[in-house]
Amino acid sequence: MKGKFLEYYRRKLASLRPPSAMTEREFGFLLFRERIMVRHKAFRDFKVFTDSLLSLVPSDVYYSTAYYRQPDLDMDQKGWLGSDVVFDVDADHIDTPCKETHDMWACPKCKETRRGKKPTKCPKCGNEKIEEKAWLCDRCLIAAKEEVLKLVELLAEDFGIRSEQMHLFFSGHRGYHLHLVSDKLKTLDDVQRKEIVDYVIGLGLDPAEQGLYQGPQDLFLENGHSVVIGPQLTDPGWRGRLAKGVYRIITELDQKQLIELGFRRGAALQIINEREQIENEWSKKILWSSFQDKWGITDQIWRNVIEKALTMMALPAKIDTVVTTDIHRLIRMPETLNGKTGLKAAMVGLDRLEEFDPFSEPAVFEGTQTIRVMEAPQLRIRDQTFGPFSDEKVELPLSAAVLLVAKGVAMPES
């Protein structure tokens, strides 16, 4: 592996770019054999950096999102100057149904290995330290990509972040990293960054503050229902987003999903039948009160609907918020190889995010290699799929072979 990495870096050295303000950043190299991280490195110029890269040939290259006066000193002496705001959107934090079929875990103590989500302790021996063997698959990466699209849209619309300030990278594994480069945001502290994260995941959102609330009881209405005041689709920020969420619930969910939210069977069916008319009406104006009265929406249903609208419109609450709030974080350097897969952490232009294929451009190795695979689900490189494998010897394109070896499920055959 190390040899292949070296070969790649030699070949592609010219395409590697130094990060902005390189001299103010701390670098870290994770070493192949020793599995230790060499940290607190600083480089005066890019040549020195590439020299180190070629002599150490690390499995992973990291740099700090932070800028320091003296990046090579100990943490408390570095002199923090600021830090990019980075979002880590990873399939690890999204519940995709396919995980059950392709993720595995292994107990290092009794060697039990199974498919599915990692349990809190080994069902066989009770050991609590369990190794997760997360696989990367198309569906998971597509789910991550959808969240990235949502995030980019939200940052542009609500935060006014311009597209040239957003730098997006494939992580080389199960997700994407979005870096915001802005002098204004650079000096925000962790608490202030948390406010941005909470906005993005909708944490602490009070519907009443976003214009959705029960107004005073209308004395002239016989049924005694109170009036509902609510936001409209075109309202800015979370107001419009909340309205869109409810709109999507009413126009997109199937009967079973509506019933799960608390709607009676009949009401759910009726909503589905009257969809066209509702869409028509609502795209002009959402009539919240008549919505409530017509479908008999109780407080409990309201709560469920709002909750559902939030999860549809916000980023998953499980995204790694620490990456965004930690102002001393090391993050994978763009355009370097990921030691867990051998895939390149490729830069993804926002305008071509839709068509970006994490199994094409990032698969950088050329040639083939024969390996012995113990156990592995199916994988794809460009337009070819391979596997699943179970204890067999195969000749594969080098990128596929490196991925399986890096994942620890195969051994090179000489």
Added chain:
Amino acid sequence: MQALLTKLDLAKFPFTTEASEYIKSFNIEPVELARPELLPILERAIDRIKQGVFSGKISAELTQEDVDILAYPTALMLISVIGDDRARRRFALAEAKRAYQLLRDELPEKLLQVSRGSFGWDARIDDRDVGDSHFEFALHFEDYVRNSARIRDLRWKLVNRVLSEGYALLPREDFARLLEEEVQARVLDRTSITGLAVPPELEKYVDPLRSIIRARSQYLAADEMPRAVMAAAMPPCMRNLLSLLQTSKHISHMGRFAMAAFLLNIGTSEEELLKMFKSFTDFEERIARYQVEHIAGKRGSRRKYTAPNCNTMRTHGLCVNPDELCATITHPLTYYRRKARTLFRGRRQRNFSSRRRE
């Protein structure tokens, strides 16, 4: 359009950049403040501090513009040389509150001028209706979070604001409230160098002020329960847990939780608590730290835990040797506060009587 600040505005908002320019033009040295013609400034400054520190409120009333304007930096100088941190914070808060009161009632143009000119905000007048809310201002979210993150109330969370293309839409009230945060931060910043020497000419005025401030601080500090009282006021259940801890005996999970929450509730710091845990048990530091931070509300649910009440303590077999005071309370914390108060009152009375005899 730029609204210029009048001299009256400067008296209202002496913390602005315009005001400090104006103040500089007088070129007054601190020593000169004792001169009879400048004495009103010194007196007004002392008054400002007294109001701020003692009642927590500085009157928004204006007397004579130049005196009011110059009294502000003089007050900052005085509070710095007095060097009492508690008083300094209270004064900063009072100055900020005064500013808020005045700003709330100003025209939008003026608020905008103050926010941009003195604090560099990226803001504009927006006058927008969204639903049935009316917003007069738009403020860049970065300036918003810098100031709102300190305010605890949930409605100040960014997620509860209307954000549009990088700007938070705000009603005037809220815009002024955020400026209050800036004013407070500025006063704290301008008074952060403490322990400066008082010019001998001013001693006559500063010394009495210093001694009443010091007396107040001592009084308040005393109210915060001296450590010595702590041990003696512990309820029997906690005394039992502590002695188990000190003899390295096993304590149940609930017992550890109850003790940690109780100690945090009565003001023990996390560090102190960790030290106690570490020195008496074989707790792994990492785990102990995690537990302590969890209970203190820094992790997980981010909610501060309250020690369990007597009922719960009893259910878990943690209520040991209850005494007469126990019969009158339902919570170990109540036990502690009552007992501490009785012990403390006794002590303070003794102190006073001994002083009288001197």
